Amino acid sequence: MFRRTFWFTAGAAAGVWATTKVNRKLKQLTPESLAAQAANKAIDAGHKLKDFALDVRSGMVKREAELGEALGLQASADPELPAQRRPAAIDYPKHPDNKHPDNKHSYNSYNRNEDH
Numbered sequence: 269m270f271r272r273t274f275w276f277t278a279g280a281a282a283g284v285w286a287t288t289k290v291n292r293k294l295k296q297l298t299p300e301s302l303a304a305q306a307a308n309k310a311i312d313a314g315h316k317l318k319d320f321a322l323d324v325r326s327g328m329v330k331r332e333a334e335l336g337e338a339l340g341l342q343a344s345a346d347p348e349l350p351a352q353r354r355p356a357a358i359d360y361p362k363h364p365d366n367k368h369p370d371n372k373h374s375y376n377s378y379n380r381n382e383d384h
Contacts, residue, residue: 329348
């Protein structure tokens, strides 16, 4: 009698366990669940990519400082910002419709769509 009760209880427990496991797997395979899993993985990948980019940036700043020190160059005041560049030596002509008194240059447009 106890043997039959034991096996009946063991079978019922195995059935409940199997049913629960199958229902969980079915819920994981619904389109909403798959979309949520994909979104979570995309967010995690974005965080990892951001961390990688920050690591690369900090390594780049460190290496630039090492090179600047080795070459005797002045570093910029703020390590987050690049050094200020020299202004271009080319003075580009201004548009002729600009009525500003400093506009002494001629303007040639090479735009084929412009009316002549």
